[in-house]
Amino acid sequence: MSEQTRKKLLEVENLRKYFPVKGNKLLEKKYVQAVESVSLSIYKGETLGLVGESGCGKTTLGRTIIRLYEPTSGRIVYDGTPIYDSEKNISVKMLPYRRKMQIIFQDPSGSLDPRMTVGEIIGEALDIHGLTPSKKERTDRIRQLLEEVGLNTEHANRFPHEFSGGQQQRVGIARALAVDPEFIVCDEPISALDVSIQSQVVNMLEDLQANKGLTYLFIAHDVSVVRHISNRIGVMYLGCLVELAESHELCNHPIHPYTKTLLSAVPLPDPIKSRARQRILLEGDIPSPINPPSGCRFHTRCPYATDRCRQEMPVLKEYGPGHFGACHLLEQNG
Ligand SMILES: Nc1ncnc2c1ncn2[C@@H]1O[C@H](COP(=O)(O)OP(=O)(O)O)[C@@H](O)[C@H]1O
Ligand code: SF4
Ligand SMILES: [Mg+2]
Incomplete structure (x- = not known):
């Protein structure tokens, strides 16, 4: 896709x-x-990967974008319509948009009501939006959704605890798909699953995207999970988006000091290259987001920090085609 x-x-x-x-x-x-x-755009039909260490704000950003969390301030435009704008006091009713924007949660068992059958869980999503007026249509649609995510139609009468983690996540995906959404926040949908089934679920999400023209925000704490499935990748550190670029470009030519450290920990496919590459180790722990460092939030751990970094928060700017970074060092160099 060209720009x-x-x-x-x-x-x-x-x-x-x-x-x-x-x-x-x-x-x-x-x-x-x-x-x-945080400022970013998500293009129709793309997968935008979002990575960063645990606690850096990925889940909060994903949930705030779809207004499962009410934003504190800023602006969100969905398909040309502002759905939230703190300056203009815009905060639209979300029910019509709930159909368009869905989420798949990290913890499949915790996100499914244990007292409801799988059929009821999926049916509830249909009922909220009045999508299946007759009982037959509702049953047919639940069956169709179960098949779409690789489960059997008989599974509709069972309870979540009767399923494996992978099957529970398939139920979570069926629930998200029930309302025929356009955009799905996939919040670490495979990190709670056995390694052996992670790729099955990722492949299924990719197939569903291709068949239904879906757009994904795909959250992961590890770049290696998203590098192959994402068109672009954004990197977060302590609540801030520090770099954003095409997936290949970000993995091969990172420009932000934090992204470089994050990538240095990812094994390369070539073991000789992997051994030759130096792993960059950061000093200190991630600071608290309750009292974050002044200026650039990464300055307490960045080897290149200067006085300016301690005082002024860097803004995300474009340094190459579609390659954005938020770092004072880049301004000086470029
Ligand atoms: N509902 C909440 N109430 C208060 N603090 C929260 C809430 N959700 C997340 N946080 C805090 O916000 C920060 C970002 O969390 P989160 O978005 O879950 O990060 P990630 O998904 O990258 O691990 C963390 O410090 C976390 O403790
Ligand atoms: S702005 Fe300064 S502290 Fe922040 S990443 Fe760049 S060089 Fe490091
Ligand atoms: Mg999270």
């Missing part, structure tokens, strides 16, 4: 999500600054 022919399905500008911290009311109110001023 000109690609249509944006989602546009996110300066999106912020802070969670209030419960504590002493007399003291200054504190917030978990989970997502800080």
Whole structure:
């Protein structure tokens, strides 16, 4: 897809999500600054991978984009329509958009109601949107969805605990597909599954995307999971999007110091090259998002940090075609 022919399905500008911290009311109110001023677009039909260490805000960003979490500020445009804009006080009713935007959760067992049968779980999604007026249509649709995700129609009468993790995730996928969505946030959909079945689920998600023209935001903590299935990859650190580029470009020519460290930990297919490459080790732990470092949030661990980095937060800018980075060092070099 060339830049000109690609249509944006989602546009996110300066999106912020802070969670209030419960504590002493007399003291200054504190917030978990989970997502800080993230701007990105997602093109129709693409898979945008989103990576970063645990706790960096991937889940919060995914859920805030589809407004499962109400944003703190920023702007979200879905298929040309602003669905949230804090400056213009726009906050549309989400029910019609819930059909278009769905999510597959990381923990399949925790996201399925143990008291409901698989048929009821999928049927509930249909009922909310009044999609199957007659009982027969409803039953047929549930059966069709089960088949689409590789389960048997008899599975409709069973409860989630009767299934393996992989089958439970297939139920979660069927529930997301029930409303015929356009966009799905896949939030680490395979990380809780046995390694042996991870690729089956990924392949199925890829087939469903091709057949239904779906657009994915595919979250993973490890680049190796998303590098082959993503058209582009975004990298997050402590709530901020620090780099975004075509998948191949990001993996082969990373420009942000944090992305370079993240990639240095990923094994290469060629063991000789892999051994020759130096793994970059970061000093210190990830700081708390309740009291994040000033300026560039990575400055406490970045080997290149300067005074400017400690004072001024770098903005995401384009340094090559479609290759964005947020780092003062890049400005000086480029
Ligand atoms: N509902 C919530 N309330 C308060 N803090 C939260 C909530 N959800 C996530 N957080 C915090 O926000 C930060 C980002 O979390 P999360 O988005 O789950 O990261 P990731 O998915 O990258 O592991 C973490 O510090 C986490 O503890
Ligand atoms: S802005 Fe400064 S601290 Fe942040 S990544 Fe770039 S060089 Fe490192
Ligand atoms: Mg997460």
